[in-house]
Amino acid sequence: METAHRVSPAILRNHLAFAPIVPIRLRTRVVPNTLMKKFNEQGLKSRAEQNFELFNALQKDRQGFNTLREMLHRWTGIHLTDGPASQLKMANRLTRVLCRHELRNYQQYAERLRAEKPGDIAEFVSAMTTNTTRFFREGSHFETLRTIMAEVIETKKRDKSHEIRVWCAATSTGEEAYTLAISVNEALHSEPDLKAKILATDIDLSALQRAATGIYSQERLAKLEPSLVRKYFSRCENADGEAHFQVQPQIQKMVHFAPFNLHTNPYPFERGFDIIFCRNVLIYFSQETAQKIIERLTGALNPGGYLFVGHSEVGYVRAAGLKMKEYSIYRKSA
Numbered sequence: 182m183e184t185a186h187r188v189s190p191a192i193l194r195n196h197l198a199f200a201p202i203v204p205i206r207l208r209t210r211v212v213p214n215t216l217m218k219k220f221n222e223q224g225l226k227s228r229a230e231q232n233f234e235l236f237n238a239l240q241k242d243r244q245g246f247n248t249l250r251e252m253l254h255r256w257t258g259i260h261l262t263d264g265p266a267s268q269l270k271m272a273n274r275l276t277r278v279l280c281r282h283e284l285r286n287y288q289q290y291a292e293r294l295r296a297e298k299p300g301d302i303a304e305f306v307s308a309m310t311t312n313t314t315r316f317f318r319e320g321s322h323f324e325t326l327r328t329i330m331a332e333v334i335e336t337k338k339r340d341k342s343h344e345i346r347v348w349c350a351a352t353s354t355g356e357e358a359y360t361l362a363i364s365v366n367e368a369l370h371s372e373p374d375l376k377a378k379i380l381a382t383d384i385d386l387s388a389l390q391r392a393a394t395g396i397y398s399q400e401r402l403a404k405l406e407p408s409l410v411r412k413y414f415s416r417c418e419n420a421d422g423e424a425h426f427q428v429q430p431q432i433q434k435m436v437h438f439a440p441f442n443l444h445t446n447p448y449p450f451e452r453g454f455d456i457i458f459c460r461n462v463l464i465y466f467s468q469e470t471a472q473k474i475i476e477r478l479t480g481a482l483n484p485g486g487y488l489f490v491g492h493s494e495v496g497y498v499r500a501a502g503l504k505m506k507e508y509s510i511y512r513k514s515a
């Protein structure tokens with residue numbers, strides 16, 4: 182589980198060429214009037230019209246929605262509430278997937294998913310997960326991390342240990358993991374005997390592949406301090422010649438990306454973590470599932486280790502053995 186999961190540049194180039202499955206939106210194409218007229222005359226429907234019809238039908242299919250909702254919950258722990266808003270969300274995210282496979286309704290799609298082919302499940306999960314993230318998100322966490330790192334460094338020196346272990350448990354496209362690596366690297370600048378390893382996991386393989394490239398558009402870096410951009414990123418270009426930035430190798434080397442489903446039980450780690458970030462993912466689970474995940478995360482922490490959750494996720498944390506150090510930051514009893 183903890184072996185390095187680096188994706189070769191060739192595979193990534195291929196992957197990116199085939200447009201990742203992540204952001205799924207309904208696209209309507211502008212069809213020239215003459216062509217539209219011809220379509221209408223011939224009684225044919227444009228692709229956009231077909232998609233829109235499918236989207237409308239999916240949005241109303243409550244039974245199919247419930248079948249897929251149940252599958253999503255079983256595989257990922259993600260809980261979609263029952264109701265029109267969730268039906269709209271699912272239709273929005275799955276219309277393109279169904280079109281891609283030339284399926285006409287949720288029933289056909291559920292049948293396909295029941296065969297449990299890894300590629301199909303990965304595509305479904307990727308379409309249904311929300312990957313919103315950014316560098317230094319919830320910035321106060323990284324200010325507190327500075328103090329915590331000073332404490333962790335002292336403990337490691339006292340215990341004559343040379344490794345700090347960090348787990349970024351729902352890393353999405355990597356911004357959070359690299360923010361952690363940059364912050365930890367800053368804290369370790371005068372500690373040559375200490376090394377940090379950051380395990381960065383997510384259930385969404387497509388997001389992980391993007392994360393492993395360490396390449397971000399200028400826009401994604403807009404809120405980063407320019408001094409950090411200069412120090413930790415190198416300018417590069419994408420295939421269209423647009424400016425992008427790649428995380429520098431010394432930071433990339435600190436991070437190991439791997440797929441991991443937080444809904445798994447038990448967690449497979451043989452060694453504990455000093456710090457775990459599990460932010461802005463608990464909100465997608467039911468209270469009961471989130472509670473179990475928090476208990477397993479607590480089990481994966483070293484005594485005295487720290488757990489960070491999203492600012493809006495404090496209500497989910499009720500584990501024995503955790504004390505709130507600061508809002509949304511918890512410490513396991515030493």
Ligand SMILES: C[S@@+](CC[C@H](N)C(=O)[O-])C[C@H]1O[C@@H](n2cnc3c(N)ncnc32)[C@H](O)[C@@H]1O
Binds near residue numbers: 313352357384
């Ligand atoms: C909104 S993003 C949060 C990213 C980052 N932690 C942050 O705070 O910026 C939520 C991430 O959780 C992942 N996720 C959802 N369910 C998961 C599960 N069961 N196991 C692991 N990751 C999951 C999604 O794929 C997505 O990338």
